Amino acid sequence: MKLLRIFDPFTLTLIATVLLASFLPARGVFVDYFSWLTTAAIALLFFMHGAKLSRDALVAGGSHWRLHLWVMCSTFILFPALGVLFAWWAPVNVSPEIYSGFLYLCILPATVQSAIAFTSLAGGNVAAAVCSASASSLLGIFLSPLLVSLLMHTGGGASQDGLRQVGAIMLQLLLPFVLGHLSRPWTANWVARHRKWIGKTDQTSILLVVYTAFSEAVNNGIWSQVGIGALGFIVLASIVLLAIVLAVNTLVARRAGFSKADEITIVFCGSKKSLANGIPMANILFPVQAVGMMVLPLMIFHQIQLMVCAMLAQRYRRRQLESGAIQATQEG
Structure with missing residues (x-):
């Protein structure tokens, strides 16, 4: 019973999703099917977020410069510093490519969809999360290759791929959000009446991202590349890396006097690393034979951050529901 209290139904569903992807990963035509389904779920998620948030909430979220500044510092300063120290320390005698892989994952931008979904699930400041996560992903397209060149002494560029990713972010995330926000005169009342059902879109999108990402990792031979x-x-x-970053972000948010909703946004937006951005960049920045090992720490870290943050989001949500704060932070 104590174990079941720790692992709530959503977390148990996440574990089952990982096991399903390990034994029955999407292959063949199903890869395209789940990729399309995940894209549609994420687009619906952002449409609903746009419909839920008022103009005042968006302005407040976008102008929250102290929050955005720290999220950028966590993503592009704290993480890379930890990666450099870890690669320099090399506490265990394993392949040098594994340490390079950790440094690479620390250089990457944050995820967008899962950071915002977890923020919403936990009752955080969704408007600020949309701004911070989207800005991190866009800046990372240009900053991450630069940091790779500076810290890993690797040549290469990702300008064309970067432009494609900018277009993908605009089309898949920002466009549905804007359309949802513009639809508020017609959808705001319906969204308010079905808020509980709409909350399920957050969980569904996370499950689809987990299954699709882990299926790709399994198909790429994640279990056969290392001992x-x-x-x-x-x-x-x-x-350990995730725990350090979560602890630092939580401490900074509390010491700097951020509200609980803003603390949640900082914790989830400042602790994520993007598998979607990381793998395409690796294909350009590194030799073909090195890509598999280089992204292995990223693939594993990606799954761990989803699992840990799912439990953390549920914990935040329970506390927010007890205080009645979730509705206040997500309504406009």
Whole structure:
């Protein structure tokens, strides 16, 4: 019973999704099907977020410069600094490519959809999360290759790929959000009446992202590229790295006097790393034979951050529901 209290139904569903992807990953035509389904779910998620948020809430979220500044510092300063120290320390005798992979994941921008979905699920400042996560992803398209060149001494560029990713972000995330916001005169009342049902879109999008991402990792041979010992080291190091960043973000948010809703946004937007951006960039920045090992820490860290943040979001949500704060932070 104590174990069931720790692992709430949503977390257990996440675990089941990971196991399903491990034993029955999407292959063949199903890869395209789940990719399309995930894209549609995320687009619907952002449409609903746009419909839920008032103009005043968006203005407040976009003008919250102190919050955005720290999220950028966490993503592009704190993470890379930890990656450099970890690669320099090299506490365990494993392949140097694994340490390079950790440094690479620390350089990447934040995820967009999962950061915002977890922020919404936990009762955080969704408007600020949309601004911070989207800005991180857009800036990362240009900053991450620069940081790779500076910290990993690797040549290459990602200008064309970067332009494609900018277009994808605009089309998949910002456009549905804007359309949803513009639809408020017709949809605001319906959204308010069905808020509980709409909340399920957050969880559904997360489950689809987990299954699709982990299926891709399994199809790329994640379980055959390294031995059990090295794999265990990557898992442990990923947990420690995530724990440090979560702790620092929480401490900074509280010491700087941010509200609980803003603290949630900082925690979830400042602790994520993007698999969607990381793998395409790796294909351009690194030799073909090195890409698999280079993105292995990223693939594992990506799954761990989803699992840990799911539990953390549920914990925040319970506390927010007890205080009645969730509705106040997400309504306009």
